[in-house]
Each structure stands twice: as C-alpha cells, then as structure tokens.
Amino acid sequence: MTAHAPLPPNSRLGVFGGGQLGRMFAQAAARLGYRVTVFAPDEQPPAAQVAAAQVRADYDDLDAVRRFAAEVDAITYEFENVPASAVQAVADRVPVRPGPDLLAITRNRVREKSFLQDKGIAVTPFRRVDTVDELAAAATAFGGNAVVKTTELGYDGKGQCVLDAHTDARTVWSALGAPDELIVEQRIELAGECSVLVARDTAGTSVVYGPFYNTHTRHILDITTWQADDPGPWAQAARAIGTQVADAFQLEGLLCVECFVDARGKVMVNEIAPRPHNSGHLTIEACSISQFEQQARLTAGGAAVEPVPRAPAAAMANLLGDGWANGEPDWPAVWQDPAVTLHLYGKTAARPGRKMGHLTALAHTMAEAQARVENARHRIFEREV
Ligand SMILES: Nc1ncnc2c1ncn2[C@@H]1O[C@H](COP(=O)(O)OP(=O)(O)O)[C@@H](O)[C@H]1O
Ligand SMILES: [Mg+2]
Incomplete structure (x- = not known):
C-alpha cells in the first residue's frame, strides 16, 4: 500500500x-x-x-x-x-481528521488566536479578559472601538457585541452570561471579508480553495462569490495564510480560515472553522472536487488533490428561514435559470436566521453569478431577504 x-x-x-x-x-x-x-x-x-x-x-x-x-x-x-x-x-x-489537538485549540477563541500569533500568522488584535475591570480597560485600550465575544460556542454572531466608549462593561459581562473569560478584539474597519479552505493530507501536501468573498447580514453569511483565476489584491495573501495555518497545525483533513481585510488591505485571520464551511458550498458545482468530497477523501486517508474549476466564477446565496415568512417559497421559480442549483437541507421548522438551504450559480464573472443567485432568491421568496 x-x-x-x-x-x-x-x-x-x-x-x-x-x-x-x-x-x-x-x-x-x-x-x-x-x-x-x-x-x-x-x-x-x-x-x-x-x-x-x-x-x-x-x-x-x-x-x-x-x-x-x-x-x-x-x-x-x-x-x-x-x-x-x-x-x-x-x-x-x-x-x-482533523485531529483532537487541533480541535482543542480552535474551540476557544483565545487559544486559537494565541496559537496562530505564536506561529507568526496575522490575527485580529485581541486581549483575553477575566474581570469586568479588565473588560472596561480593554475597550479603552482599543480606542473605544472593540468587539467582545465569548471564547467558546459562538456562531452566526451569537455571543458577541460591540464595545464603544459608552458601553457599560458590567452590563455586557452579564449579557454574555457572566463567563469565566471573554475575548476583546479590535473592531476592524473592514474593507471586506474572505475565507479560504485548506485541505492537507497525511503526507503534508496541502491544497487551498478560494478566496471566497463573503457578505454578512446580521452576522450571518448571506452571499459568497468566487472566481477561478483570481487576480484580486487579497487573493495571494489569503491563500498563503491558508497554507501557513494548515502547516502550523500539521493539519490532517480540511478546515476553513475566515479572514478580515482592513482598510489598508491587510489580511488577517478572524477565526478558524475545523470543518467545511458555508462559504465553500459553491465548490459543489464550481470545482471538480467539492469541499465535501475532499473532506471524505482525506478522512479516508487519501491524498489532497487540487480541484479543476468547472466555471470561471460562481456565487452562493443562503436561504434563511426568514424567507418562509410569506408561506412556502415558490420553488419552481428557481429553475427559470438553468445556471442556478437549489440545495435544501431537509429542515422542517423555518425560523428566522435558520439556514434552510442555499442557491449556487455558475457564470463568467462574479458579478454575473451574484446577480443570478440574487435574482433567483428574489423570485422564490417574492421579495428581498
Ligand atoms: N473584530 C471584528 N471587527 C469587525 N467585525 C467583526 C469583528 N468580529 C466579528 N465581526 C463581524 O461579525 C461576524 C461574525 O463574527 P465571528 O467572529 O466570525 O463569529 P461567528 O462565530 O459568529 O462567525 C464577522 O464575520 C464580522 O462580520
Ligand atoms: Mg465567523
């Protein structure tokens, strides 16, 4: 063998x-x-x-x-x-795959950022705080412009809030469940957000997907766009970070690195998801090996293999439960555009903010792909969501 x-x-x-x-x-x-x-x-x-x-x-x-x-x-x-x-x-x-050591680090935001920083990888400036006084001091240290988050179990913007000069540290502490520790981060003036997926096999070969350009609404991913040959100013830095992160962890398997890009174009790690990611869903249609197939191959001990793009560009739009407010969406309206693929996850209760499915479109440019998924979503929900 x-x-x-x-x-x-x-x-x-x-x-x-x-x-x-x-x-x-x-x-x-x-x-x-x-x-x-x-x-x-x-x-x-x-x-x-x-x-x-x-x-x-x-x-x-x-x-x-x-x-x-x-x-x-x-x-x-x-x-x-x-x-x-x-x-x-x-x-x-x-x-x-990925292994337990990686999981133990990435489950805690302080541990994760400290680990990456020690490896020389750029992360959002942060401080761990253990008391209300430290929280207030950290807010001041970041110029009254910070975000405070629980260190564990947060997702889709849950367990975090903005800290400015007027915020009462005590109120924030209890609103976040009075935990043992919190993380305070500098609030980055975002030029944008992007992510990369990195797959690394047991021989240490890694493959990077992306970057994927992500737009969030109410802290939940809304739209992702991607192009195969990406000449964008952030692409090289984001991909390099993906490889560095994979090597730093001696990764076996697949993970996603969420990045912030600040107003000066600096790319830094926001957080790591040690698994496939919502921003990588478009790889199902846009790449010969999707993030999920790559995960399956690597879990089974196979080699990381560079996928072949199947289109010049693609976009993904999430279908959140909010879209069900007017009743069952008009599914056949999706298929008016043959470039759009519908994915539904088999969830029965449509709650606001709940990810019920997504749409992917393939096109010649990111702008065209985005227009197609947004138009399709508009048709099925009969309004902008
Ligand atoms: N330090 C920050 N500066 C600017 N925006 C932030 C910061 N932290 C979080 N955000 C915004 O909130 C979103 C969710 O935060 P994130 O840390 O990724 O938590 P989650 O686990 O909920 O995804 C980010 O994608 C970004 O839009
Ligand atoms: Mg996130």
Missing part, C-alpha cells in the same frame, strides 16, 4: 454532527462508495436523512461515542463543539 491508499469503498466513515454540513459530506462520501454513520442527538437531522446509519445520543454519552467508534473506520466532524472527552475517546480507536 502506498502512503495514500485510502480506505476502500464500503468502508464506514463517521461524522460528528447532523446538520447540513454533515448532510453534504454524507452525499459526497456516498458517491465514493463509503457508508456514513452520523452521530447526533436529534431525531432524523439533515445528515441522518441521507446517511446509511445514525447513532442517536448526546455528545457526552461516552458509551454511545465508543459504540460509534467501533462501528466506523475513520471519523470527521461537521460540528466542532463535540466535547474533548468524546473526541479523545474515538481518537484512541480510529483516525479522526
């Missing part, structure tokens, strides 16, 4: 987490002939609807976690907040 002989078809891949990322992973893995077992506490979550099997238990049920490990040949995750004890329990039995 060569260093890169992946698990053979019909091997069993496990995924922690049952959401849409796990669903798209399971779909890609199934196409390669793998059988996916989902570990998730909910009944029939999006991933389990399309997987071969589910272990339904809480993440801290270590007996169930060990049963899961005994059923599969390698494990990955789509949800990174699996308790460290559960990840360790499975890592003792089967390969887990």
Whole structure:
C-alpha cells in the first residue's frame, strides 16, 4: 500500500454532527462508495436523512461515542463543539481528521488566536479578559472601538457585541452570561471579508480553495462569490495564510480560515472553522472536487488533490428561514435559470436566521453569478431577504 491508499469503498466513515454540513459530506462520501454513520442527538437531522446509519445520543454519552467508534473506520466532524472527552475517546480507536489537538485549540477563541500569533500568522488584535475591570480597560485600550465575544460556542454572531466608549462593561459581562473569560478584539474597519479552505493530507501536501468573498447580514453569511483565476489584491495573501495555518497545525483533513481585510488591505485571520464551511458550498458545482468530497477523501486517508474549476466564477446565496415568512417559497421559480442549483437541507421548522438551504450559480464573472443567485432568491421568496 502506498502512503495514500485510502480506505476502500464500503468502508464506514463517521461524522460528528447532523446538520447540513454533515448532510453534504454524507452525499459526497456516498458517491465514493463509503457508508456514513452520523452521530447526533436529534431525531432524523439533515445528515441522518441521507446517511446509511445514525447513532442517536448526546455528545457526552461516552458509551454511545465508543459504540460509534467501533462501528466506523475513520471519523470527521461537521460540528466542532463535540466535547474533548468524546473526541479523545474515538481518537484512541480510529483516525479522526482533523485531529483532537487541533480541535482543542480552535474551540476557544483565545487559544486559537494565541496559537496562530505564536506561529507568526496575522490575527485580529485581541486581549483575553477575566474581570469586568479588565473588560472596561480593554475597550479603552482599543480606542473605544472593540468587539467582545465569548471564547467558546459562538456562531452566526451569537455571543458577541460591540464595545464603544459608552458601553457599560458590567452590563455586557452579564449579557454574555457572566463567563469565566471573554475575548476583546479590535473592531476592524473592514474593507471586506474572505475565507479560504485548506485541505492537507497525511503526507503534508496541502491544497487551498478560494478566496471566497463573503457578505454578512446580521452576522450571518448571506452571499459568497468566487472566481477561478483570481487576480484580486487579497487573493495571494489569503491563500498563503491558508497554507501557513494548515502547516502550523500539521493539519490532517480540511478546515476553513475566515479572514478580515482592513482598510489598508491587510489580511488577517478572524477565526478558524475545523470543518467545511458555508462559504465553500459553491465548490459543489464550481470545482471538480467539492469541499465535501475532499473532506471524505482525506478522512479516508487519501491524498489532497487540487480541484479543476468547472466555471470561471460562481456565487452562493443562503436561504434563511426568514424567507418562509410569506408561506412556502415558490420553488419552481428557481429553475427559470438553468445556471442556478437549489440545495435544501431537509429542515422542517423555518425560523428566522435558520439556514434552510442555499442557491449556487455558475457564470463568467462574479458579478454575473451574484446577480443570478440574487435574482433567483428574489423570485422564490417574492421579495428581498
Ligand atoms: N473584530 C471584528 N471587527 C469587525 N467585525 C467583526 C469583528 N468580529 C466579528 N465581526 C463581524 O461579525 C461576524 C461574525 O463574527 P465571528 O467572529 O466570525 O463569529 P461567528 O462565530 O459568529 O462567525 C464577522 O464575520 C464580522 O462580520
Ligand atoms: Mg465567523
């Protein structure tokens, strides 16, 4: 066997987490002939609807976690907040990609930023604070222009708020649940946000996707655009950061690096997601190897392989639950444009801010792709969302 002989078809891949990322992973893995077992506490979550099997238990049920490990040949995750004890329990039995050490660092914003900074990688300026007084002092230190976040478990802008000269530190502390620690970051005057995906195999070869250009609405990703041959001023720096991050962690598997670009064009790491990412969904249509297929190959011990672009440019628009406010969306309206692909995640309850699906369009330019997904979304929701 060569260093890169992946698990053979019909091997069993496990995924922690049952959401849409796990669903798209399971779909890609199934196409390669793998059988996916989902570990998730909910009944029939999006991933389990399309997987071969589910272990339904809480993440801290270590007996169930060990049963899961005994059923599969390698494990990955789509949800990174699996308790460290559960990840360790499975890592003792089967390969887990990315590995438990990386997960332990990236689960905490202070640990993550400190690790990257120590490796010489640019990150958003930050401070860890343990008391209300330190919080107030940090706000002043960042010129009354800061963002405070919980160090763990935040997503889609949850667990964070802006700190200015008028903010009362005590109120903020309790609003964020009076935790043991918080992180205060300089509030960057953003020229834009982008992300890169990096896949790295057991031999240390890495492949970078992106950058993906991301626009957020209410702290939730709204639109991503991408082009194959990207001459943009941030592209080289963002891609270089992706490789540096992968090497710093000795990554095995796939992760996403979310970057901020400041007004002077400096690219810095905002945060790392140790899994596929919403901004990479367009790789399903736009690349010969999607982020999910790359994840499946690497989880199975295969080589990281550079994908071939399938279009000059692409765009993705999220479909949030808000779009259901007027009733069931007009799905057939999507198919008026053959360049647009619809993905729905099989979620039944459409709540505001909940990611229900997404649209992807392929086109000659990013602007054209963006117009096509936005127009399609407008048609199905019959209004701008
Ligand atoms: N320090 C910052 N400066 C400017 N904008 C920020 C900062 N931190 C967060 N944001 C905005 O909030 C969004 C969500 O923050 P992020 O740290 O990525 O948390 P989440 O885990 O919720 O994605 C970012 O994509 C960005 O738009
Ligand atoms: Mg983020």
